[in-house]
Amino acid sequence: MRIVRDVLDKKLIDIDGCEMGRVDGIILEFPQGKQPRLVTLEIGGEVLAERVGHWLIRPVKWLARHFGPRREGTVKIDWKHVERMGRDIHLDIAADETEALAWEHWLAEKFISRIPGGT
Amino acid sequence: MQKKASSAPRIFFPYVLQGTVIALRASHEQSPVSMKKIVQLALGIVTGIGGFLEIGSVTTAAQAGSAFGYQLIWALLLGIICLGFMLEMSGRFAAISKHTVVEGLRDRFGFGFFSIVLTGVALVVFLVLIAEIGGVALSIEMGTGVGIPWWAIPVAFLAWLLLWKGNLDLAEDLPAILGLITIFFAIGVHRLHPEWTDVFKGAVPTLPAEDKPHYWFLAVSILGASVSPYLMYFYSAGAVEEKWDESYLPINRFIAGIGSAFGGLLAVAVLIVSALVFHTRDIEVETFDQMARMMKVPFPEWGVVLFAFALGITCLGAAMEIALSISYMIGQGLGWHSSEEGKPAEEARFSTVYTVILFLAAIPIVAGVDPIQVTTISMALTSATLPLAIVPFLILMNDDTYCGQYTNRIVSNTVVVIIMLISFLLAIVAIPLQFLGGG
Numbered sequence: 001m002r003i004v005r006d007v008l009d010k011k012l013i014d015i016d017g018c019e020m021g022r023v024d025g026i027i028l029e030f031p032q033g034k035q036p037r038l039v040t041l042e043i044g045g046e047v048l049a050e051r052v053g054h055w056l057i058r059p060v061k062w063l064a065r066h067f068g069p070r071r072e073g074t075v076k077i078d079w080k081h082v083e084r085m086g087r088d089i090h091l092d093i094a095a096d097e098t099e100a101l102a103w104e105h106w107l108a109e110k111f112i113s114r115i116p117g118g119t
Numbered sequence: 120m121q122k123k124a125s126s127a128p129r130i131f132f133p134y135v136l137q138g139t140v141i142a143l144r145a146s147h148e149q150s151p152v153s154m155k156k157i158v159q160l161a162l163g164i165v166t167g168i169g170g171f172l173e174i175g176s177v178t179t180a181a182q183a184g185s186a187f188g189y190q191l192i193w194a195l196l197l198g199i200i201c202l203g204f205m206l207e208m209s210g211r212f213a214a215i216s217k218h219t220v221v222e223g224l225r226d227r228f229g230f231g232f233f234s235i236v237l238t239g240v241a242l243v244v245f246l247v248l249i250a251e252i253g254g255v256a257l258s259i260e261m262g263t264g265v266g267i268p269w270w271a272i273p274v275a276f277l278a279w280l281l282l283w284k285g286n287l288d289l290a291e292d293l294p295a296i297l298g299l300i301t302i303f304f305a306i307g308v309h310r311l312h313p314e315w316t317d318v319f320k321g322a323v324p325t326l327p328a329e330d331k332p333h334y335w336f337l338a339v340s341i342l343g344a345s346v347s348p349y350l351m352y353f354y355s356a357g358a359v360e361e362k363w364d365e366s367y368l369p370i371n372r373f374i375a376g377i378g379s380a381f382g383g384l385l386a387v388a389v390l391i392v393s394a395l396v397f398h399t400r401d402i403e404v405e406t407f408d409q410m411a412r413m414m415k416v417p418f419p420e421w422g423v424v425l426f427a428f429a430l431g432i433t434c435l436g437a438a439m440e441i442a443l444s445i446s447y448m449i450g451q452g453l454g455w456h457s458s459e460e461g462k463p464a465e466e467a468r469f470s471t472v473y474t475v476i477l478f479l480a481a482i483p484i485v486a487g488v489d490p491i492q493v494t495t496i497s498m499a500l501t502s503a504t505l506p507l508a509i510v511p512f513l514i515l516m517n518d519d520t521y522c523g524q525y526t527n528r529i530v531s532n533t534v535v536v537i538i539m540l541i542s543f544l545l546a547i548v549a550i551p552l553q554f555l556g557g558g
Contacts, residue, residue, distance in 0.1 A: 019456035108467035119464045
């Protein structure tokens, strides 16, 4: 497996077949004297901002702190939840066990469902 | 029920697909193809014009006809060919990889590069959306006499409402049936009896005697109006939604070819009418009123009304298609889910994007921006930014991890690269010339 080619940017599918975002970042662990290990997948605008450029990190963090669902930092998913990999990455947890859909729920609740015909 | 990433915006091309697929399946099973299915197929193909015959193509074709007669028909033909190839590719990509083109771009190139392509394409397409909303507003102005700015918000609201109500049948059928009206451009050509040998001569590029910068600028705008990248994103999203597989490849080729040829030839018809009405009288079209009045020649009583109606419907269709396309670009790029039958609240982020985009695009028109000017600028910019959308797309199409044994053959690659280079080179030369030369 090649981490960047096969994992990074791939779509994450939860146990119910629901799309829950893409792998925006990965966290590796370098234990002493052992092989490096992929431990966590990350989803979230802050990680994406880091990948685009440093100038973008602060505005994105500021926006995330002041608007929307204000979730705590990025969504982190333990590698052990990866069930199988292909073009997409399938997980053995439900999206709602994580905060991956925080924005989705927040927008649905605050705005979309309040407009006639939204629900 | 499983939720899918790319719920079908089955409004235009995907509608073509539906109709054709149904018709072909029916004949395959040797059951009689019912009249209804034939009508559906016809409607579907006509709907292909949603991507072709909208404010961009109508404006540029009418301008070209009035200024240079048939001389720029070649540019439209190049546009038709290029669009046909690109649609075929995006359908094939979706059928084999089971992913949309946008998903492939994020997957294959990573977020950094993807964000550059996304930003570039989305900004230009957003300008086109402004132009389409302006086009609908213009057509209502022609009918009512009430100024364009007043109509921008109601138009954006109407487009939004059609998407919001989530009744895809309504959103598909309404523009499809009403869009049939555009055939009157072809009937107009027939009534004016053009000299066909002259028309065919226009298929070969020749240099005009004077005003070369304007000639090249119009060629660029025509290409930009024909080959809009959002069409491939839209088409592939529809194909994924319809769960295409290998068996759809022949149908895909058929639809991509017929769809773009049909819309493109109607644009040629606009050019021919304009050439016959204006070029012969040495008038150069500048306003929409003029373009509408040209239809008075073949249709003395109904020409202007028909023109306004055709323009309004096709622009409305294109506006809905673009608003959805931008939502798909962002949503698929970030891995959001949205379900086909879903209510807006079940795809909240997705519906938020098209809602915001539609109303943002109405603002410049409310502020009094001239739709024709936005059209001219956005079409030329589309041409100039084509490589940004096409080069990564071609890399995907040649990657067998996505397309398996169905990667591009040399013909598709060559044709698209050549047309892309022509439009890009023309754009970087002609755009500065046009604006430096005082337009």
